[in-house]
Amino acid sequence: MLTFAPGPSKVYDALSTYLQDAFNEGILSANHRSGPFMKLYQETESLMRQKLHMPEDYSLLFTSSATENWEIISQSIVESASFHIYSGSFGKKWIGFAQHIIPGSGGIKIDANEEIDVENLEISEEFDLIALTQNETANASQVPMSVIEAIKEKFPEKMIAVDTTSSMAGIEFDFSLADIWYASVQKCFGLPAGLGILILSPKAIEKTERKGENGRYNSLNFMIENARGYQTHYTPNVLGIYLLNRVLKDMPEIQHIDANLRVRMHKLENCIAKTKSLRMLVTNDATRSTTVMGVTGPEEVITKVKSEAKAAGMELGSGYGPLKPTSFRIANFPAITNEEMDRLIEFLSKY
Known part of the structure; x- marks a missing residue:
């Protein structure tokens, strides 16, 4: 079918070859503190720069899913509260997660056919991060790069986080327009579910370190510390990372x-x-x-x-x-x- x-969604037709290669190469038994895994992580980050144009100074981290990233952002990056602009169910779920962690988080809901009115958009000083669902899978709407650029220009003091779960690896982004980008691999990456991607700018890392949240297993400071050595804070989905590596190698x-x-x-x-x-x-x-x-x-x-x-x-x-x-x-x-x-x-x- x-x-x-x-x-x-549909996985790449070459997936069966990738799976057999993963077994043959022994990567499935590689310890996540080992040289082979660290090489795989480093190469995958390099491929993200080559193929998706991720900036040289942005960092790639691995999580379990895009949903986990909702929690990580509020838990480890947001200092006061986040302001969410959304039109559909997944954007609504994100603000729900945010308000569970930081009750003062707020936002506005717009219609799927409604363009964000950046000129008249007002976001008070109590919000230090703007959350955007770039591609809303539930209602098939999206926020163009030009709108994200306009928001960045109007609110240069605020950090921007972008949900690109169903668009990363499908459309070209200007990553410089935001400090936090995230996705899962089961959509445009053409891979099985079970791996999340979190991309951070130096400013996002600096903000994380300033907040200093270290109280949980998936605290971002803990993740960043490990990522600097091309390792993860927990035993990761090594197969998922290997498959991502292979897709990036083969894609235009x-x-x-x-x-x-x-x-x-x-x-x-x-x-x-x-x-x-x-x-x-x-x-x-x-x-x-x-x-x-x-x-x-x-x-x-x-x-x-x-x-x-x-x-x-x-x-x-x-x-x-x-x-x-x-x-x-x-x-x-x-x-x-x-x-x-x-x-x-x-x-x-x-x-």
Whole structure:
């Protein structure tokens, strides 16, 4: 079954080769304090710079998931409170985690079709970090780099943290626009779930050290201390890191992936626009995701499309939360080939 679910999504076709190589190379038995693991960590960080254009002075850390990063940010980086700008369920969950740790955390909810009004955005001094969900998987919306740049220019004294769970390794980022970026690997990286990525600027590390939080197992100061020697604070998902390394080695530079995904999404948008019964969930192209397409329609039509797609060997992602009965989601992730996307577009065009 070819899956277009937006995570966990289709893994790269070369994964079976990577898994066998991991076994043959003995990396699965490598101690995380050993030379082979430290070399793997260092090489993977270098590949993140080469392929995703992560800045030279930014650091790569490994966690268990993007969800864990929500907790780490509030626990170890935020000094006063975080201010969240979000439009969907995952952004809402992030602020919920933040308020559990720091009750004074706040924010604003916007509509998926609504652009952030940076000019009139007011964030008081009590908030020292701005939290953005760059790509909201639940409703297929996104925040463009230009908006993050405008927020950075307006609030230079505040740190910016960006959730890129369903867009990192799919679209090109300007990492210099924020100090904290994070993701999980089960979406655009085309890998099985179980590994989180946390990228920090020197300013974020300095802020972490200034706060000095060391009271928990996943305290960021503890993680940073180990990462400086290309080690982790706990026995990590070595296989996940190895697979990430292999994907980064084999993938084109991010600008080429970005260009291809945008062409494919444009074709998909044109297809949906021409159908009789289906419409794009996000109608504003300025806030529509590049990596996740939300499609809406009458409940009976959505049920029929999903059922007939499955009969044709294709699985569509269900709508999320309250959107489930009247929508489905399509992953436009790099592990899905152009031929596979064309097959889906041809299938959808009959509706």
